[in-house]
Structure formats: structure tokens, C-alpha cells
Amino acid sequence: MADAIPVTILSGALGAGKTTLLNHLLESVDERIAVLVNDMGELNVDAELIAEGGSAEGVAELSNGCICCELRDDLETAVMRLARSREFDGLVVESSGISEPAPVARLFTTRSKAAAVYDVDTLVTVVDAAGFHDLFSGGTSTDRAEVSEGGTRPLSDLLIEQVECCDVLVVNKCDLLSPTEIDEVEAVLERLAPGARIVRTEFGAVEPGEILHTGLFDAEAGARNALDSTDGDRAGHDHRHPDEEYGVTSFTYRRRRPFDPDRFASLLSDLPAELIRAKGSFWVAGRDARLRLGYAGQIARVTAGEPWIAARPAVERELYRENHPDLEWDDEWGDREQALVFIGREFDEEALIDRLDGCLTDDAAGDGGPFPDEGAVEFGR
Known part of the structure; x- marks a missing residue:
């Protein structure tokens, strides 16, 4: 869409390093970036950390809920308010650790006020390399997280959905693994998301061009279908x-x-x-x-x-x-x-x-x- 504001949607498990990556991005990028941060708690710690850095063109926050479900209307209101009050070259949406990227992307790709102003550019998932290796290469986990009233869901299942529905996989905390272990992690990730670009990082130090203005998002293709990858x-x-x-x-x-x-x-x-x-x-x-x-x-x-x-x-x-x-x-x-x-x-x-x-x-x-x-x-x- 001509003149639309490009959107990068940043997902990843709790503790994967999304906020660290985002702060590094804001410090190194040579353009005006606005940020919307979603946190599950009443206190939006991530938004405070980004605001304290002072590098973002504008920071909006959504707290005590998940932007892929109960805060969807608030998300649209927040991004439209940003567009009206600030001038910026791109928007980064950092979703909470228990959010799925696809429903967030749909806000910007379906008929809505936001879709008329913004255009999804890249879906990014940050992976804790060491945690992923322990979970899927060296062991298993049955940790669970509440996602709906009266229901639970395996955190590992959500993590894989975040991996499968992305354009760029940022494999973070690579300093905690050996080269062979990192190769093992990437082998699993390549099978789960065969079309995704993989970037290795330490402490979230990613080059801006790896996740901004990539043009990798394909609204027609949607989420990757593993049934087509055998x-x-x-x-x-x-x-x-x-x-x-x-x-x-x-x-x-x-x-x-x-x-x-x-x-x-x-x-x-x-x-x-x-x-x-x-x-x-x-x-x-x-x-x-x-x-x-x-x-x-x-x-x-x-x-x-x-x-x-x-x-x-x-x-x-x-x-x-x-x-x-x-x-x-x-x-x-x-x-x-x-x-x-x-x-x-x-x-x-x-x-x-x-x-x-x-x-x-x-x-x-x-x-x-x-x-x-x-x-x-x-x-x-």
C-alpha cells in the first residue's frame, strides 16, 4: 500500500529477549520508529524500559491483557492515536510472551481503520536459543500458561505457533550454546518454519535491516502450512x-x-x-x-x-x-x-x-x- 506505515510485529516467549532487542534496535536505527508494547501484568515494565531509553518516536502501551484477543479494540485505538499524534517511518508492535502473531497481523490486513494507515511488513519471532534447545533438543517441558478463563495451554505449543507463523526468526542468546548446539536448534527451527529467515544474535544485537522494511510478509500466504513441507x-x-x-x-x-x-x-x-x-x-x-x-x-x-x-x-x-x-x-x-x-x-x-x-x-x-x-x-x- 502506497504511503502506508510499515509494521514489524515482534513475538516470542517470555524471557526470549524481545525488549532487549527492541531497545538495541531503537538505539541503532537511522529513522523514526514508534513502538506499541503489550504486557500481561497491570504494570507494563517493558514499556517503561523502552520509554526510559528515549529513542522511540512514540511509545504506546497496553497492559493487563493480550492484544490478540481481549485488547484487540484497544490495539486499534492505540495505533490510530499514534498515527494521528506523531510522524514516524515505521511501527514496531511488541506483543506479550503469550500472544500469537497471526491475530495481531490480521488487525492490519483486514478491513479496519488501522489497515487503511498501516501495512504489515515483517513478522519476527525471538527465540531463546538455550531455552529452545533444552525444550526440544535436550529435554521436554510441560509448563503451562493460562490463556482463557477456565482453560490452560502448554507454553511449548504457543512457542511453536510463534515460530511457525513468522518471516524472520531471531535466535537470541547464542552465547549460551556451543556451535553444534546452535546448529541443532536451527535444524529444528528450519523444519518448523521452512520459509523463515534465521538470524543469530547475542543480547538482541540485530541489524535493523534484518527486521525492518524486509517486505517478507505475505498476507495471501498467511501462516506456514507444515503439511506442505515433508x-x-x-x-x-x-x-x-x-x-x-x-x-x-x-x-x-x-x-x-x-x-x-x-x-x-x-x-x-x-x-x-x-x-x-x-x-x-x-x-x-x-x-x-x-x-x-x-x-x-x-x-x-x-x-x-x-x-x-x-x-x-x-x-x-x-x-x-x-x-x-x-x-x-x-x-x-x-x-x-x-x-x-x-x-x-x-x-x-x-x-x-x-x-x-x-x-x-x-x-x-x-x-x-x-x-x-x-x-x-x-x-x-
Whole structure:
């Protein structure tokens, strides 16, 4: 968009070094940058630190909430107020450690007042290299953080979503790891976000051009789809990739038969310890909802989505198919299918496929077992 103010959205886990990076950026950049900082507490410490530095053209703060959900309207108000009261060349939005970047980006890409003034330029995720290595290379974690009233979510699952939905990965605190360990971290990150640019840093010292005015954000592409990134895309290469050297592999599991709910629930509670990530959609006997899987940190979270097209009333089903001629349709099962991707380090792919196949059934009837028609459930060790 001509004359629109470019926006860099800065995400990352708690303690990854987002504020340190932002302060370094403001001190080194040769242009006018405004900043919006979101913090979960009532006291916005990050905003105070940035304001004290005095390098930002303007600092707005949102406290005691998450800008990707309950503070969305406040976010729009804040960025519009900045645009009216200040002149600046770019905006950096530092989201809280439990925010997802995609919903924040949507504010600037959908029909809104902000979208008329701003244009998303880059989604940046800051990764604590040492913490990531401990979590996904050297160990596991089941730490959790509240994200909605009455519900919990694995921090590791949120961290991976921040990684998967980005244009630039800033691997920070590299001084805490050996070169081999950093290579291991990057091998996992490359598998999780194959299209992202990776930048190594210490103490958040990143060059401005790495995260400002990159033009890397693609609104049409949206979040990366790991289902399109499998081992098959390396065919024909004559050299070893980091993911091969460090044992990071992935495969996509697709089937047209339903899962037996009890057998699949048992599998989700006992996935291989070497598995880093699993995601996608699936269906179980006795449930009409398309179920979505997100697995990280040895916790599998299953969320119920909209009903499969095949499970909808005949008139609605046929109308949908007429309007979507490219929809893949099976004569017996309709659009229902298993479409899951699994990413891990040195795990037995064939053994897991055999276990998944062992969960399949020819009978689509049933009680759905522990899987929801709405809401979410979790499985873990």
C-alpha cells in the first residue's frame, strides 16, 4: 500500500529477549520508529524500559491483557492515536510472551481503520536459543500458561505457533550454546518454519535491516502450512541438510478411514518422546466435528472445529460442493480425512505410522469417546 506505515510485529516467549532487542534496535536505527508494547501484568515494565531509553518516536502501551484477543479494540485505538499524534517511518508492535502473531497481523490486513494507515511488513519471532534447545533438543517441558478463563495451554505449543507463523526468526542468546548446539536448534527451527529467515544474535544485537522494511510478509500466504513441507521435498538434492545431519525429520499422515476414538486417545497419551511437533486435522468415529491437533512438550491439545461438509444437511452439503468444485471428495467418506504432520528428532517413523494405522476403523458410528463436539481436551503423559 502506497504511503502506508510499515509494521514489524515482534513475538516470542517470555524471557526470549524481545525488549532487549527492541531497545538495541531503537538505539541503532537511522529513522523514526514508534513502538506499541503489550504486557500481561497491570504494570507494563517493558514499556517503561523502552520509554526510559528515549529513542522511540512514540511509545504506546497496553497492559493487563493480550492484544490478540481481549485488547484487540484497544490495539486499534492505540495505533490510530499514534498515527494521528506523531510522524514516524515505521511501527514496531511488541506483543506479550503469550500472544500469537497471526491475530495481531490480521488487525492490519483486514478491513479496519488501522489497515487503511498501516501495512504489515515483517513478522519476527525471538527465540531463546538455550531455552529452545533444552525444550526440544535436550529435554521436554510441560509448563503451562493460562490463556482463557477456565482453560490452560502448554507454553511449548504457543512457542511453536510463534515460530511457525513468522518471516524472520531471531535466535537470541547464542552465547549460551556451543556451535553444534546452535546448529541443532536451527535444524529444528528450519523444519518448523521452512520459509523463515534465521538470524543469530547475542543480547538482541540485530541489524535493523534484518527486521525492518524486509517486505517478507505475505498476507495471501498467511501462516506456514507444515503439511506442505515433508521429507519428499528434498528429493534430488546431492548434499546433506541440517535437518538430516541432526536427525530432524517429518512425515505427513493421510488416510480416509476414521480413527477409533478410544484407541486414538490412547495413542495421543503415549506419543514418542522424540516427537517435537504434531498438528493437523482428523476425525474419529461418532463425531461430526473436524478435530484439530496441536502437540508440543508432550501435551496434545485437540480442539473441535466446524462440522465436516459430509456431516452437514444434504442441501447445505450440495450447495457447498457446487461452490467449491476443487474440494476433494471421497465417495464413501466425503471430505472427512486424517491429515496430520509429525516432526521429531530420530524417531521411528514407520513404527508411528503402524500405530496410527492400528487406530483406524471401518465403522464411522460410535460415541466419539473422549473427543469433543465443541471446546478442547488435552492428552499427555
